[in-house]
Amino acid sequence: MPTLTRWYIKSALVYLAVALILALLLALPATVNLPLFIRFMTPVYFHLFLVGWVTQMIFGVIYWMFPIITRVQPRGNVQIGWLSYALLNAGLLLRMIGEPLVATQSAAGLGWLLVVSALLQWLGIVFFVYLAWPRVKEKYRGG
Amino acid sequence: MPRLSQWIIRAALIYLLSGITIGALLLAHKGAPFLPVLWVWLPAHIEFLLMGWIVQLTLGVAFWILPRYWQQPRRPHEGYALIAFVLLNLGIWLVVAGTTFRAGAWVLFTGRLAEVGAVLFFAAHAWGRIVSREGA
Numbered sequence: 001m002p003t004l005t006r007w008y009i010k011s012a013l014v015y016l017a018v019a020l021i022l023a024l025l026l027a028l029p030a031t032v033n034l035p036l037f038i039r040f041m042t043p044v045y046f047h048l049f050l051v052g053w054v055t056q057m058i059f060g061v062i063y064w065m066f067p068i069i070t071r072v073q074p075r076g077n078v079q080i081g082w083l084s085y086a087l088l089n090a091g092l093l094l095r096m097i098g099e100p101l102v103a104t105q106s107a108a109g110l111g112w113l114l115v116v117s118a119l120l121q122w123l124g125i126v127f128f129v130y131l132a133w134p135r136v137k138e139k140y141r142g143g
Numbered sequence: 144m145p146r147l148s149q150w151i152i153r154a155a156l157i158y159l160l161s162g163i164t165i166g167a168l169l170l171a172h173k174g175a176p177f178l179p180v181l182w183v184w185l186p187a188h189i190e191f192l193l194m195g196w197i198v199q200l201t202l203g204v205a206f207w208i209l210p211r212y213w214q215q216p217r218r219p220h221e222g223y224a225l226i227a228f229v230l231l232n233l234g235i236w237l238v239v240a241g242t243t244f245r246a247g248a249w250v251l252f253t254g255r256l257a258e259v260g261a262v263l264f265f266a267a268h269a270w271g272r273i274v275s276r277e278g279a
């Protein structure tokens with residue numbers, strides 16, 4: 001299993017655990033006095049689950065298992081893979097903090113956090129698709 | 144990877160790109176509002192990413208990698224998988240038409256119906272391939 005895949009899959013598992021802990025907190029009845037910050041984390045919960053866990057798990061397995069391109073550079077440019085990993089995770093973590101912050105302190109002028117987070121996640125996924133696209137093909141048969 | 148899986152997986156990657164482009168615009172808009180009409184695209188964001196990306200990628204990989212038969216055709220009822228692919232994409236667009244483009248409740252309903260059909264056709268294709276090493 002390539003190192004990049006191990007990072008994707010281990011990170012995915014951590015996101016799954018965090019997402020489900022957050023889901024538990026959100027499932028507490030409204031009478032429980034949770035910090036407002038947590039109450040505003042519903043979209044964060046979905047996206048830790050769907051981007052952090054599901055999508056990142058898929059990325060790790062695609063990078064590992066899809067047909068290789070050539071023996072010399074089987075999985076394309078791995079630097080792009082690391083860049084994609086870093087951008088996606090930085091963007092998602094920034095959303096995790098930024099989205100509830102913007103919701104609870106709307107006067108603080110922190111909206112740009114979400115703009116940056118959106119851009120980082122978008123770039124991270126675009127780089128991954130760029131890397132994966134040429135590997136959607138027949139099995140490698142030499143040459 | 145068989146030709147049909149290649150189509151299905153490429154479609155899934157295109158939905159991923161489209162879906163996150165909508166999502167990124169929505170998130171940016173949440174931070175620095177610039178185009179309130181973007182919210183109309185939330186159902187398309189959800190549909191593209193849950194059905195177009197996650198479900199579709201899973202079906203494409205399953206068609207490729209589930210155990211194959213020893214005899215021809217190695218992948219049984221290939222036509223069913225092709226029908227599933229067509230129905231799923233028709234369904235996605237009808238759902239988006241029925242929500243984001245406000246084409247009406249029955250368009251949305253027909254879209255969901257096409258998606259159910261897609262899943263049934265795919266199951267009919269894949270059922271016999273879901274076996275242990277001994278083939279039981």
Ligand code: HEM
Nearest residue numbers: 019020021022023024025026027028041042043045046049
């Ligand atoms: C221990 C397991 C889980 C718990 C405690 C849990 C809890 C919750 C809660 C409390 C909500 C509502 C959030 C709100 O609106 O305030 C929710 C929504 C949601 N959950 Fe989970 N969840 C769990 C597992 C899952 C799983 C396995 C999936 C997906 C495969 C999932 C997908 C979703 C989705 C998509 C929504 C949003 C529904 C909507 O659009 O309103 N959850 N969950």
Ligand code: HEM
Nearest residue numbers: 043046050051055118121122163166167169170189192193
């Ligand atoms: C890749 C897989 C993704 C899936 C499956 C997904 C799914 C969803 C779902 C189910 C919702 C609805 C939550 C609700 O009912 O309120 C949602 C909302 C949203 N998504 Fe995503 N999403 C994905 C990626 C992204 C990305 C990458 C971004 C941004 C860069 C994004 C931005 C948003 C925003 C801003 C909302 C609206 C949140 C709100 O209600 O305020 N999504 N998404």
